[in-house]
Amino acid sequence: MSSHANILSDDAPLDLRLSESELDRTHDHLVSFIRETVDAAGAEGATLGLSGGIDSTTTAYLAVDALGADGLHGLVMPSEVNDPENMSDAERVAEDLGIEYDVIEIQPIAEQFFDAVPEAADSQLATGNVYVRTRAVLNYFVANAENRVVLGTGNRAEAMTGYFTKYGDQAVDCNPIGGLYKQQVRQLAAHIGVPHDLVMQTPTAGMWEGQTDESEMGVGYDRVDAILALHIDGPLSTAATVRALDGVSREEVERIEELVAGSQHKRSMPPAPEPLDL
Ligand SMILES: Nc1ncnc2c1ncn2[C@@H]1O[C@H](COP(=O)(O)OP(=O)(O)OC[C@H]2O[C@@H]([n+]3cccc(C(=O)O)c3)[C@H](O)[C@@H]2O)[C@@H](O)[C@H]1O
Numbered sequence: 448m449s450s451h452a453n454i455l456s457d458d459a460p461l462d463l464r465l466s467e468s469e470l471d472r473t474h475d476h477l478v479s480f481i482r483e484t485v486d487a488a489g490a491e492g493a494t495l496g497l498s499g500g501i502d503s504t505t506t507a508y509l510a511v512d513a514l515g516a517d518g519l520h521g522l523v524m525p526s527e528v529n530d531p532e533n534m535s536d537a538e539r540v541a542e543d544l545g546i547e548y549d550v551i552e553i554q555p556i557a558e559q560f561f562d563a564v565p566e567a568a569d570s571q572l573a574t575g576n577v578y579v580r581t582r583a584v585l586n587y588f589v590a591n592a593e594n595r596v597v598l599g600t601g602n603r604a605e606a607m608t609g610y611f612t613k614y615g616d617q618a619v620d621c622n623p624i625g626g627l628y629k630q631q632v633r634q635l636a637a638h639i640g641v642p643h644d645l646v647m648q649t650p651t652a653g654m655w656e657g658q659t660d661e662s663e664m665g666v667g668y669d670r671v672d673a674i675l676a677l678h679i680d681g682p683l684s685t686a687a688t689v690r691a692l693d694g695v696s697r698e699e700v701e702r703i704e705e706l707v708a709g710s711q712h713k714r715s716m717p718p719a720p721e722p723l724d725l
Pocket residue numbers: 572576579605609610611612613614615616651652653654660663712
């Protein structure tokens with residue numbers, strides 16, 4: 448499949464797609480990064496959560512290129528709010544890649560947390576984050592026991608907007624696709640042979656039924672990518688960004704500014720006060 452086929456939405460305001468040779472170089476760079484991270488840790492491989500989504504699927508394909516199928520242990524960790532189709536997609540990825548994988552039902556584990564603090568269990572966001580953090584514990588359980596590192600699946604759009612759970616899906620040892628905007632992840636995925644239905648999957652955190660990234664963020668990924676590239680990572684002012692991006696409103700640019708500023712605490716080490724000069 449051509450890497451330029453059907454990746455962008457019709458109203459994408461900016462085309463950030465890479466050329467074929469840039470995609471080849473990106474693939475090789477990310478594969479080397481995974482290999483070097485595993486070697487530097489003295490580890491014997493990696494583990495990661497498989498959700499059937501494009502970020503974990505792409506990361507798994509890259510990891511197998513880096514480490515071989517024996518080097519990757521996948522964990523499929525359904526809760527009761529996951530779409531069963533996503534979970535069978537995750538198993539399909541593991542089968543296609545020929546990696547070892549486990550299916551671990553996390554609902555009973557999460558229920559223990561909900562029962563422990565029943566008043567918190569009314570919050571959709573809080574319980575959703577329990578699912579996410581439970582998966583992090585299981586990733587490290589396997590990584591510790593098998594001398595593996597935990598691969599993260601965060602991309603640049605998620606990292607910059609803080610669209611992840613603190614010490615949840617961000618609790619990892621490295622993020623191989625962390626430098627790529629979402630449309631570039633899709634494009635790289637198509638380039639390295641990820642099945643088209645997975646490339647075009649609707650992004651969801653799977654924290655509650657019907658959740659989608661784009662409805663929760665209030666801005667579609669092609670717009671998020673464009674605003675980040677020109678304005679947050681790039682030099683354009685708010686007004687110049689609105690002028691440069693066809694159909695993008697000032698409110699949308701300001702929404703992304705707010706998400707970036709409000710999530711700074713998620714991208715830094717927990718602060719402590721300067722020691723007093725006693
Ligand atoms: N200014 C500040 N300085 C220091 N700490 C601060 C803080 N503001 C909040 N906090 C702390 O951070 C907590 C809130 O952060 P957090 O617990 O992460 O929770 P929060 O950011 O409220 O929720 C996670 C968001 O990420 C999305 N998500 C999660 C997981 C995966 C994906 C996906 O794309 O797959 C998306 C999810 O849908 C939701 O919108 C607060 O309870 C507080 O402990």
